[in-house]
Amino acid sequence: MTRRILLLLLVPHGAAAAQDTPGKATYERWCAGCHGDAGAGDGEAASYMLPRPRDFTKGVYQVRTTASGSLPTDADLRRVIDEGMPGTAMPGWRTRLSERERNDLVSYLKSFSRFFQTDTPELLELGRAPGGGADAIAEGRQVYETLECFKCHGQAGRGDGTSAPTLTDDDGHPIRAADLTKARNFNGGAAVEQIYARLRTGLDGTPMPSFSDAVTSSVITDEQLWRVAQYVRSLSPQRQPAVREVIRAHLVPQLPASPDDTAWAGAEAYFVPLVGQIIVAPRSFAPTVDAVWVRAMHDGERLAIRIAWHDPSRSPDPVWQEWLDRVAASVHRDDTTGVVQGPDRLILQFPVSASPDAEPPFFLGGSSRRPVHVWRWESEPDRVQEGSGAGLGQFTPGPASQTTHASRFDNGEWQVQITRALTPVDTAAAPVFTPGGLVPLAFVAADGSSGENEVQGSVSAWYAVYLDIPTPGRVFVQPLVAAVFTAGLGLFVILRAQRRERGAPDSHAEAS
Amino acid sequence: MKRITTVLLSGLFLVGCGGGGGDASGGGEGGTPAAAATGPTGTATITGSISFAGAAPANPAIDMSEEQACRDKYQSQPTNPQVVVNDGKLANVFVYVKSGLPDGATYPAPAAPVVLDQDGCLYHPRVLGILVGQSLEIRNSDPVLHNIKAVPTVNRGFNISQPTAGMTSSRTFNSPEVMVPLECNVHGWMNAYLGVMSHPFFAVSAEDGTFTISGLPAGSYEIEAWHETQGVKTMSVTVADGGSATADFSFGPSA
Numbered sequence: 001m002t003r004r005i006l007l008l009l010l011v012p013h014g015a016a017a018a019q020d021t022p023g024k025a026t027y028e029r030w031c032a033g034c035h036g037d038a039g040a041g042d043g044e045a046a047s048y049m050l051p052r053p054r055d056f057t058k059g060v061y062q063v064r065t066t067a068s069g070s071l072p073t074d075a076d077l078r079r080v081i082d083e084g085m086p087g088t089a090m091p092g093w094r095t096r097l098s099e100r101e102r103n104d105l106v107s108y109l110k111s112f113s114r115f116f117q118t119d120t121p122e123l124l125e126l127g128r129a130p131g132g133g134a135d136a137i138a139e140g141r142q143v144y145e146t147l148e149c150f151k152c153h154g155q156a157g158r159g160d161g162t163s164a165p166t167l168t169d170d171d172g173h174p175i176r177a178a179d180l181t182k183a184r185n186f187n188g189g190a191a192v193e194q195i196y197a198r199l200r201t202g203l204d205g206t207p208m209p210s211f212s213d214a215v216t217s218s219v220i221t222d223e224q225l226w227r228v229a230q231y232v233r234s235l236s237p238q239r240q241p242a243v244r245e246v247i248r249a250h251l252v253p254q255l256p257a258s259p260d261d262t263a264w265a266g267a268e269a270y271f272v273p274l275v276g277q278i279i280v281a282p283r284s285f286a287p288t289v290d291a292v293w294v295r296a297m298h299d300g301e302r303l304a305i306r307i308a309w310h311d312p313s314r315s316p317d318p319v320w321q322e323w324l325d326r327v328a329a330s331v332h333r334d335d336t337t338g339v340v341q342g343p344d345r346l347i348l349q350f351p352v353s354a355s356p357d358a359e360p361p362f363f364l365g366g367s368s369r370r371p372v373h374v375w376r377w378e379s380e381p382d383r384v385q386e387g388s389g390a391g392l393g394q395f396t397p398g399p400a401s402q403t404t405h406a407s408r409f410d411n412g413e414w415q416v417q418i419t420r421a422l423t424p425v426d427t428a429a430a431p432v433f434t435p436g437g438l439v440p441l442a443f444v445a446a447d448g449s450s451g452e453n454e455v456q457g458s459v460s461a462w463y464a465v466y467l468d469i470p471t472p473g474r475v476f477v478q479p480l481v482a483a484v485f486t487a488g489l490g491l492f493v494i495l496r497a498q499r500r501e502r503g504a505p506d507s508h509a510e511a512s
Numbered sequence: 513m514k515r516i517t518t519v520l521l522s523g524l525f526l527v528g529c530g531g532g533g534g535d536a537s538g539g540g541e542g543g544t545p546a547a548a549a550t551g552p553t554g555t556a557t558i559t560g561s562i563s564f565a566g567a568a569p570a571n572p573a574i575d576m577s578e579e580q581a582c583r584d585k586y587q588s589q590p591t592n593p594q595v596v597v598n599d600g601k602l603a604n605v606f607v608y609v610k611s612g613l614p615d616g617a618t619y620p621a622p623a624a625p626v627v628l629d630q631d632g633c634l635y636h637p638r639v640l641g642i643l644v645g646q647s648l649e650i651r652n653s654d655p656v657l658h659n660i661k662a663v664p665t666v667n668r669g670f671n672i673s674q675p676t677a678g679m680t681s682s683r684t685f686n687s688p689e690v691m692v693p694l695e696c697n698v699h700g701w702m703n704a705y706l707g708v709m710s711h712p713f714f715a716v717s718a719e720d721g722t723f724t725i726s727g728l729p730a731g732s733y734e735i736e737a738w739h740e741t742q743g744v745k746t747m748s749v750t751v752a753d754g755g756s757a758t759a760d761f762s763f764g765p766s767a
Binding site: 058059060068069070071162163166167170202207209210211213217219220 | 578657659672673674680681699700
């Protein structure tokens with residue numbers, strides 16, 4: 001009591017009122033916009049998000065180190081505030097707020113739910129990861145089968161299981177089964193220990209259950225559950241893929257015939273992140289496709305581009321209608337017309353005439369003043385149209401198709417290969433690909449089963465494709481000449497030294 | 513201070529539901545420490561019959577083609593038994609004493625668990641009641657993965673995976689709550705509803721629509737009947753010791 005009075009005396013009057021409830025001011029400034037003033041997850045921005053911001057009044061948290069249904073620890077809450085929730089709109093605050101502000105936020109968040117007054121977190125003993133390796137991963141795959149993880153996450157882990165279209169969170173909003181090949185988006189972190197923790201705790205508020213009971217009732221061993229975590233981790237690249245702006249088209253003697261041609265393994269894969277198109281109405285606030293992987297090859301005559309991306313649905317698909325209805329009911333839409341399933345789409349756009357010096361056209365489909373050349377693939381009917389774009393959705397087909405293409409849908413992944421001659425028939429209407437030259441390109445992807453289309457989809461900034469030049473003959477001859485010359489010179493020096501040594505037998509003694 | 517108050521209240525046999533989840537939780541794990549505070553019982557009985565007036569809606573068909581092991585348990589296309597009507601009588605109605613018992617009366621949780629079975633990718637029973645602190649034993653009789661998610665608002669929920677046939681899990685609830693929805697996310701059609709009660713005066717209407725609540729002390733009670741799609745109805749009933757009263761409810765479009 002005395003201490004409190006002393007503290008009050010120390011704090012200036014105006015500040016005392018603001019600090020009444022630690023964390024409140026910080027919360028209202030940085031958090032309430034999404035999570036709402038009363039913490040009910042109903043801030044102004046909430047309906048633009050999928051998944052929705054957390055409703056703190058329920059005291060139900062996904063990422064914990066505690067048993068299913070249990071409250072999180074303070075450290076669990078701090079971790080989410082610090083690191084954010086990758087793959088969602090929740091950013092990390094470690095670098096934006098002071099440690100004290102983040103700690104105050106933890107206690108303020110807890111004040112939203114009465115459960116923090118009556119219940120205590122039930123900590124789980126999580127232990128340490130056993131050694132991994134190829135055998136561990138192979139066993140993990142078997143346990144993945146036994147536990148039927150594929151029901152939601154799919155055979156290849158891409159979130160395309162048979163139950164995926166039906167999944168909802170506790171509030172009835174649609175929720176994706178995690179794409180296990182994108183560890184970068186794992187809410188609780190990408191480390192094996194963190195994946196194992198999610199298997200033990202479940203992700204409360206979502207369909208993801210806890211497997212702790214399966215271990216305690218000896219349906220599986222704890223080690224087997226670790227194996228699942230190790231297997232799941234193995235599905236993603238070890239490191240977050242780097243973004244590189246220039247996509248190299250390798251020069252090859254023969255182009256692959258289809259996107260699943262093994263020859264594609266010879267071309268580097270480039271990671272191109274996409275974001276929801278939120279500039280032109282109607283906007284896309286919760287897009288399905290968050291990245292495409294691009295490979296390119298040319299044979300001096302034609303350019304082949306292979307684009308692959310994950311989409312759990314091959315649209316349109318009646319199985320996903322339930323999903324679309326939920327998305328339409330949950331996420332704000334600019335258009336008030338009925339939401340229908342369309343095809344999946346991928347659009348590649350190029351400046352009409354590529355010049356490395358000129359600034360490329362507007363990245364969202366060009367403009368009427370500076371149109372773009374468009375390759376427009378759709379899944380149903382499976383076709384590529386070429387033409388001119390004067391803005392998103394403002395597409396005019398060209399006179400004749402010069403591309404050939406092949407597409408393939410495999411366990412939640414689209415693979416599309418589009419091939420065209422380096423020089424088009426009409427060089428004024430379409431880009432010329434020149435070996436040694438850069439051609440800008442940008443991407444648009446849309447998931448028809450989520451109500452996306454060529455306007456409401458995900459978009460990239462401008463990238464560029466660079467075509468390898470044939471290696472000139474002198475590159476091989478010059479090193480040979482240099483090697484012969486160096487060897488000859490060396491031989492000459494040695495022979496001469498040997499000759500001199502024979503001529504002057506006492507030279508060693510003189511030197512010492 | 514709070515703890516002292518609780519102890520004092522216990523001494524006065526007045527520990528009630530208002531005492532908070534923490535107390536009830538202790539009861540669930542440690543047996544029956546609240547036995548000393550047992551609420552009144554008696555010999556009165558309330559019986560009734562639930563009618564369904566009008567045409568019963570058709571229950572939606574379930575596509576179990578992805579779960580052949582479950583599908584094989586049915587001779588014809590299974591339907592989701594949301595509204596079960598036999599000869600104009602409605603089953604799966606949760607009927608319970610909503611008010612009329614002394615404030616704060618608590619009853620010891622029976623040692624025997626309440627069993628919820630997953631069989632043929634449906635819950636059995638679909639509607640059930642349990643006492644605060646009583647064990648809910650969840651059983652998987654299907655050779656497929658089920659997850660059992662409880663989505664309460666008053667209690668804490670849970671979400672357990674049961675990947676194999678024969679697996680059982682047990683959970684308890686701390687506070688009265690009508691109703692706690694239970695669901696399986698692998699099979700989106702699977703729903704069950706659990707009434708968590710502070711007293712044993714509840715029943716679920718049988719296939720013929722009848723129910724019986726017995727062992728009540730004499731008194732006047734508000735009885736509530738709850739159905740998952742048909743809503744809630746209440747009725748006041750007065751019953752004497754050793755006597756019997758009738759509480760018939762009617763649901764449906766023509767009710």
